[in-house]
Amino acid sequence: MTLFKIIIAISIFIVWVVRFDNIVEEFKHFGLSIIIRSLVGAAKISMSTVLIISIWYPNLALIPSFFIAFLMICAQYAHFSVKNSFTKFLPSFFLLCLSLTIGLYAVSYTHLRAHETPEHLVCRLQLE
Numbered sequence: 032m033t034l035f036k037i038i039i040a041i042s043i044f045i046v047w048v049v050r051f052d053n054i055v056e057e058f059k060h061f062g063l064s065i066i067i068r069s070l071v072g073a074a075k076i077s078m079s080t081v082l083i084i085s086i087w088y089p090n091l092a093l094i095p096s097f098f099i100a101f102l103m104i105c106a107q108y109a110h111f112s113v114k115n116s117f118t119k120f121l122p123s124f125f126l127l128c129l130s131l132t133i134g135l136y137a138v139s140y141t142h143l144r145a146h147e148t149p150e151h152l153v154c155r156l157q158l159e
Contacts (some may be wrong), residue, residue: 032136033086035129039099040079042126047072061109075102082133089137096134103127 047054058068078095085092106123 032092032133036082036086036092039126039129039133042080042122043075043099045120047076060084061113063109071102071105075099078102084136092137096130096131096137100127100130100134103130109139 054072056066058065078098081091081095082099085095103123103126107120107127110123111120
């Protein structure tokens, strides 16, 4: 999961910081306002930052992974609504898949930890 988190964070950084001019053009093409663009960018950058932090604190991965997945679904819808070519769909679809994988893993991790008994905890600590 660490690699997926790093891939998402680096991808978002490249798109929203390094290649920001492309984002400006895309949002104009989608007919979305500067405010929406700024909110989406701030959300993606902050959520990817929390994903990086979740490498050390796994309990933090759940919300940012599903929020990024939601934003990638919105990106898919935006590309679909303006009838972009298939290749325009691929980056957000790839990040959507990675985000969902992280989120589902975080749900299973959280679920398993919720059912952990003191006996399991002692056993797990001895194994670590």
